[in-house]
Amino acid sequence: MSALALRGPLVAASGCLRVTRTLEDLVDLSTLGAWVTPTVGLAAATGPSGRRLWETGAGLVHPTCLEGPGISGLLAGDVPWMVARKVPVIVSVTAATLGDYAELVRHAGAAPGVVGVELRVAPPGARDLGLVPVSEGFHVGRIVAAVRDGLPPGCSLVVKLPALPDRVVDLARAALDAGADALTLVDAAPAYVIDPATGRPPFGDVAASRLSLSGPALLPLALRCVHEVRVALPDAPVLAGGGVRSGADVAAFLAAGASAVQLGTVLLHDPVAPQRIHAELAPTERTAPSVPTERESP
Amino acid sequence: MRVVHVDAEVLAHKRSGGHHLVTLVAPGVAELHRPGTFAELTLGGPHSDRLTRHAFWILRANPSGTYGGTVELLVSERGPGTRWLVRAGPGTTVPLTGPLGRPFALPKEPVTCTVVAHEEGVAATLPLAARLKERGCVVHVLLGARTEARLHGALDLRRAARTVQVVTGDGSVGRRGELAEVLGGVLDQQAPDVVYAAGPVPLLRTAAAEAEARGAWSQLAYAGPMPCGTGHCQGCLVPVVGEDGIARHARACVDGPVFRGDRVRWDEVGR
Numbered sequence: 001m002s003a004l005a006l007r008g009p010l011v012a013a014s015g016c017l018r019v020t021r022t023l024e025d026l027v028d029l030s031t032l033g034a035w036v037t038p039t040v041g042l043a044a045a046t047g048p049s050g051r052r053l054w055e056t057g058a059g060l061v062h063p064t065c066l067e068g069p070g071i072s073g074l075l076a077g078d079v080p081w082m083v084a085r086k087v088p089v090i091v092s093v094t095a096a097t098l099g100d101y102a103e104l105v106r107h108a109g110a111a112p113g114v115v116g117v118e119l120r121v122a123p124p125g126a127r128d129l130g131l132v133p134v135s136e137g138f139h140v141g142r143i144v145a146a147v148r149d150g151l152p153p154g155c156s157l158v159v160k161l162p163a164l165p166d167r168v169v170d171l172a173r174a175a176l177d178a179g180a181d182a183l184t185l186v187d188a189a190p191a192y193v194i195d196p197a198t199g200r201p202p203f204g205d206v207a208a209s210r211l212s213l214s215g216p217a218l219l220p221l222a223l224r225c226v227h228e229v230r231v232a233l234p235d236a237p238v239l240a241g242g243g244v245r246s247g248a249d250v251a252a253f254l255a256a257g258a259s260a261v262q263l264g265t266v267l268l269h270d271p272v273a274p275q276r277i278h279a280e281l282a283p284t285e286r287t288a289p290s291v292p293t294e295r296e297s298p
Numbered sequence: 299m300r301v302v303h304v305d306a307e308v309l310a311h312k313r314s315g316g317h318h319l320v321t322l323v324a325p326g327v328a329e330l331h332r333p334g335t336f337a338e339l340t341l342g343g344p345h346s347d348r349l350t351r352h353a354f355w356i357l358r359a360n361p362s363g364t365y366g367g368t369v370e371l372l373v374s375e376r377g378p379g380t381r382w383l384v385r386a387g388p389g390t391t392v393p394l395t396g397p398l399g400r401p402f403a404l405p406k407e408p409v410t411c412t413v414v415a416h417e418e419g420v421a422a423t424l425p426l427a428a429r430l431k432e433r434g435c436v437v438h439v440l441l442g443a444r445t446e447a448r449l450h451g452a453l454d455l456r457r458a459a460r461t462v463q464v465v466t467g468d469g470s471v472g473r474r475g476e477l478a479e480v481l482g483g484v485l486d487q488q489a490p491d492v493v494y495a496a497g498p499v500p501l502l503r504t505a506a507a508e509a510e511a512r513g514a515w516s517q518l519a520y521a522g523p524m525p526c527g528t529g530h531c532q533g534c535l536v537p538v539v540g541e542d543g544i545a546r547h548a549r550a551c552v553d554g555p556v557f558r559g560d561r562v563r564w565d566e567v568g569r
Contacts, residue, residue: 020529020552022301026395046546049566053525053533058347060525065532067547215349268526269340269349271395272303 004156004182004237005115006260007088008033009250009289010278013241013264014092014118014160015039019078024085026271031278033260033289034088036184037074039120041093042100044070050204054193058243059217060265061193063203063210064123066094071104075111083113090116090158094123096130098146105147109155116156116181119143122171124162124190125210135167137174144178158239160184161225163218168225169232182237184262185229186222188212215265219243223256230257247280259289302326306339306394308386309365316447317418318373318384319357327396328359328367333426334519334556335397337369338527341379343390350533352379353524353551355421355496356397357451369396372421372450398527399555402426402494402517408434409491412484413459414505416442416477416497420451422519423496427458436460438488442477442497446470461488478504482511490514493559496521499567506559516559522567524551537563 014036017027047067054061069077071093082089091108095101101119108117121143122134134140144159151157159175161168163186172183191213195202201211222242229236240253241262250261266273278286306324313319327337336353358370375381386392402422405411411430415423420441430437439459443449444467455462464472465480473480478501485493485508495505496519509516525533529552538548538561545563548554 016530018530022398022528022552025301026303026528047532047535049535049537049547052535053350053531055348055350055525058349060349060531067532216347265349268528268531269351270393271526271528 004158005088005154006033006289008278009254009260009281009285009287010274011090011239011241011260011262012036012267012274013262014120016264016267019081028275029085029087031274032087034090034115035082036090036118036262037078037092038068039066039092039094039123040068040071040074040104041066041095042071042104044068044073048204048206051202054195054202056193056213057217059213059215060268061191061211061213062188063206064125064129064188064212066129071107075107079111079114088115089113090118092118092120092160094120094131096132098132098143101132101143102146102150105157106150109151114155116158117147117151118158118160118184119147120160120187122162123187124212125207128207128209134171137170140171141174141178144175144180148179156181158182158184160187162187163189163221163225163242165221165224165228169228172229172233172236176233176236182239182259183229184239184241185225186218186242188214189218189221214243216243216245219249223252226253226256226258244277247277247285250277250281251285254285300330301395301398302330303393303395306392308388308390308392309368310388311384314372314450316374317450318375319370320373320383321368321370322392322394323363323365323367324369324394324396325366327356327369327394328361331356331359331369331397331425332401333429334401334422334517335399336524336527336555337371337394337396338398338524338551339383340393342382348379350523350525351527353398353521353527353555355418355519355521357421357424359425372418374418374448395527399551400553402519402556404429404433405435405492408436410436410438410488411492411494412438412440412488412490414440414442414477414481414493414495414497414501416501417444417448417450419496419519419521420455423494424451424454426494427455431458438484438490439463440465440477440481440484442466444468477501481505482508485509485512485514492517495519499564502559503564503567506562506564509559517556518559518562520550520555520557522550524555527551537566539563
């Protein structure tokens with residue numbers, strides 16, 4: 001197995017950078033170390049109509065939605081678009097069964113230009129979305145074990161973990177023990193909001209369990225999760241993210257022990273964030289990180 | 299290059315009734331602007347903790363002003379962001395991305411068009427009416443607002459339009475009523491080949507239905523929130539029926555903001 005082949009330390013987080021006909025006008029794709037795709041399942045899916053975002057102080061609350069073209073649509077469309085532009089691609093997947101996970105990872109890993117697969121094992125509202133439930137380490141281990149052998153050499157397995165500081169070490173250890181190569185810390189945090197105009201959440205009949213928070217409000221919590229993992233598992237390769245707005249925020253995650261840093265909500269707010277933040281990094285921070293896989297050492 | 303991102307600078311402010319006209323120096327945007335595309339602004343200044351951005355129609359675009367290319371926006375105070383913008387002094391930096399989205403489709407033949415706009419929607423239709431006239435179209439305009447103070451552009455539109463009719467909710471100028479109520483009767487008189495509209499969803503829904511009922515095309519400019527404006531956030535989804543007949547969500551900021559009226563599932567918009 002080779003190390004996760006990132007081109008640089010800045011990675012576009014899942015669901016925050018989508019292929020559009022104006023993307024290249026705005027984003028200097030060469031400043032991205034990799035692109036994580038929006039999370040897909042096996043089949044194409046649509047989401048609820050109505051509101052999808054609610055703004056809070058330095059944060060956005062949104063229901064977890066798995067709307068998208070499914071794995072086949074993704075691998076036929078946006079993935080080759082990015083690969084043609086030399087952007088390393090990490091495919092983000094989630095599934096309702098271990099069998100579906102295995103099939104997704106096999107498909108994704110076989111696609112040209114895909115350097116990794118990110119398992120989104122526990123997004124807020126997983127149970128209500130009918131996904132494989134994850135609350136204990138052994139749940140994560142079971143998913144990783146189910147997909148591990150379906151990945152070709154050169155394609156790394158990354159596990160994205162929830163923003164739960166008191167659970168994240170157990171989940172991380174289980175993922176690595178089962179053969180994961182790296183961790184993404186963290187998923188959006190569980191949240192709840194009330195629309196003052198109605199006294200109710202502003203998302204219609206979407207289950208409250210699916211509501212999650214992202215943006216700068218999340219940063220200290222994400223940093224705490226990275227710190228906990230770094231202390232308990234000093235060798236774990238970590239792609240960290242949560243509320244990064246600037247080069248200084250990237251430096252903070254690197255100092256806390258991350259190997260690379262994901263940009264999420266900032267991509268919605270500042271369409272030129274990748275090149276701006278890249279320019280804000282110190283020269284030593286700009287070099288492509290080595291994200292060694294756990295399985296490199298015998 | 300179809301879109302640029304610049305640190306625009308406030309050049310001038312002007313009050314116009316209940317609206318504000320804000321001119322920004324935004325090099326490169328005016329040249330690319332076509333009626334129906336929009337500018338996405340980050341409001342609140344560098345220390346704001348707000349993460350969503352705001353979309354504005356481009357009322358006037360001038361590629362060669364004294365200070366470089368400028369765009370003029372029609373702004374009304376609706377919240378903290380727009381309140382900040384209408385108070386931002388000359389020289390204030392405002393990150394601006396534009397022009398974004400798909401413009402109004404223009405007819406190849408010199409046909410008859412009815413252009414309908416409610417309040418700030420006029421900012422999308424003023425440059426449109428001029429382009430339609432250049433193409434030899436007969437242009438009829440129907441403008442609506444709650445009250446005279448919210449009405450803008452009627453005089454400018456007279457240059458491009460054969461007729462301009464005005465409807466206000468309180469009857470302070472023109473006919474008293476709502477655009478959606480009078481639209482059917484107006485279309486019966488004008489018998490347009492194309493109906494263009496910009497305004498709130500109920501108006502667009504009515505325009506789509508009334509055009510469809512008369513066998514006319516409709517091109518409708520959606521003006522709901524555009525939290526990112528660049529196709530990433532999924533905060534502006536509009537339920538549509540694709541050309542393949544399959545129901546899906548379109549992103550108003552990149553697949554719109556102008557939609558063919560018969561492609562949108564209007565009863566599900568904004569639910």
